Amino acid sequence: MSLPHAILTSLLEKPCTGAELARRFDKSLGHFWPATHQQIYRELGKLEEAGLILARGLATARGSQRHFDVQAAGRAELERWSLAAAEPRPVRDALLVRLRAAAVLGTVDLGGEIRRHRQLHAQTLGRYRAIEERDFPPGRALDTAGGLRRAVLLAGIAFEESWLAWCAETLATG
Amino acid sequence: MSLPHAILTSLLEKPCTGAELARRFDKSLGHFWPATHQQIYRELGKLEEAGLILARGLATARGSQRHFDVQAAGRAELERWSLAAAEPRPVRDALLVRLRAAAVLGTVDLGGEIRRHRQLHAQTLGRYRAIEERDFPPGRALDTAGGLRRAVLLAGIAFEESWLAWCAETLATG
DNA sequence: TACGATTATGCAACTTGTTGCGCAAAGGAG
DNA sequence: CTCCTTTGCGCAACAAGTTGCATAATCGTA
Numbered sequence: 001m002s003l004p005h006a007i008l009t010s011l012l013e014k015p016c017t018g019a020e021l022a023r024r025f026d027k028s029l030g031h032f033w034p035a036t037h038q039q040i041y042r043e044l045g046k047l048e049e050a051g052l053i054l055a056r057g058l059a060t061a062r063g064s065q066r067h068f069d070v071q072a073a074g075r076a077e078l079e080r081w082s083l084a085a086a087e088p089r090p091v092r093d094a095l096l097v098r099l100r101a102a103a104v105l106g107t108v109d110l111g112g113e114i115r116r117h118r119q120l121h122a123q124t125l126g127r128y129r130a131i132e133e134r135d136f137p138p139g140r141a142l143d144t145a146g147g148l149r150r151a152v153l154l155a156g157i158a159f160e161e162s163w164l165a166w167c168a169e170t171l172a173t174g
Numbered sequence: 175m176s177l178p179h180a181i182l183t184s185l186l187e188k189p190c191t192g193a194e195l196a197r198r199f200d201k202s203l204g205h206f207w208p209a210t211h212q213q214i215y216r217e218l219g220k221l222e223e224a225g226l227i228l229a230r231g232l233a234t235a236r237g238s239q240r241h242f243d244v245q246a247a248g249r250a251e252l253e254r255w256s257l258a259a260a261e262p263r264p265v266r267d268a269l270l271v272r273l274r275a276a277a278v279l280g281t282v283d284l285g286g287e288i289r290r291h292r293q294l295h296a297q298t299l300g301r302y303r304a305i306e307e308r309d310f311p312p313g314r315a316l317d318t319a320g321g322l323r324r325a326v327l328l329a330g331i332a333f334e335e336s337w338l339a340w341c342a343e344t345l346a347t348g
Numbered sequence: 349t350a351c352g353a354t355t356a357t358g359c360a361a362c363t364t365g366t367t368g369c370g371c372a373a374a375g376g377a378g
Numbered sequence: 379c380t381c382c383t384t385t386g387c388g389c390a391a392c393a394a395g396t397t398g399c400a401t402a403a404t405c406g407t408a
């Protein structure tokens with residue numbers, strides 16, 4: 001149930017078209033709740049039908065841009081949802097399953113995959129750090145909203161660093 | 175595509191019935207690839223149909239136990255899959271979306287939720303640590319398989335610790 | 349042995365996420 | 379102006395995950 005709310009959040013930050021939303025998503029909120037452009041279009045349709053957002057521009061022809069704004073009802077729904085209690089999702093990572101498989105098979109070496117993952121996580125970490133430097137340079141005071149956005153980014157950074165450390169240790173130990 | 179392979183792994187560790195598999199899953203592999211019993215039964219059906227596992231006992235009546243063994247083809251498929259390259263899934267956590275929503279709304283305080291999540295993550299960490307003490311007590315030498323299983327557990331521990339640290343810092347900063 | 353609670357198995361319907369494709373508009377190159 | 383590429387939009391089919399319920403076996407207990 002998070003995708004529509006992620007979209008509301010993003011539209012509230014800046015109203016835009018579906019395609020622009022999809023692009024922005026890839027570079028910001030999508031880091032923590034990924035979505036394809038098809039998912040986004042579908043949800044935009046539902047949100048519009050529910051009256052939570054409003055489209056400027058007609059839905060007549062394909063390929064014509066439609067600009068979306070969040071309505072008061074949308075804002076209210078987002079408040080409701082963000083305050084409601086929700087459980088964290090457990091991790092779900094195939095690499096860990098594969099390690100267990102390797103353990104029981106005894107014939108499979110995943111060192112290469114771990115190294116590859118280490119590199120991928122290092123790349124992601126690099127992207128996050130670049131965003132941090134760009135949006136939250138040291139020495140500048142942050143308002144509440146800025147602090148919250150920074151906290152989200154720091155969670156991503158912590159996560160990637162945790163992966164990197166684990167990869168290093170696993171490679172060293174195994 | 176991971177669930178069937180997680181099931182193969184678990185069945186390879188110890189052949190059993192669907193219900194027992196579901197129970198074992200909750201306490202071990204399921205920490206990293208959760209699945210409900212319905213998912214498991216459905217996959218068992220598919221795996222059996224594909225000839226990757228074999229059921230001792232007839233599928234005649236409901237409620238009668240069926241014991242599953244991994245076939246050679248199943249083992250081969252698991253090897254193939256665990257060696258094939260696969261990308262890590264990005265994080266997908268609603269709490270982070272909610273923080274961004276709170277940032278843009280400006281009227282929502284998530285401190286309580288963060289504290290609650292901190293507690294949940296602490297509980298999970300406690301469970302992992304208990305498993306670590308039970309299965310990998312210090313001072314005992316580990317074979318390769320044990321090392322791999324321990325590495326998986328350490329990944330879980332690292333994530334939870336990372337979450338805990340983040341919760342603490344976010345509560346302190348915000 | 350009869351009864352009720354628990355355990356095991358499974359169907360059906362639904363929601364969410366993914367993949368692949370097709371069509372329309374916009375915008376530059378010839 | 380025409381062609382062609384890129385961008386935006388969206389359908390349709392599928393795969394994966396979830397929820398709720400129904401039924402059969404099992405087991406303890408009266």
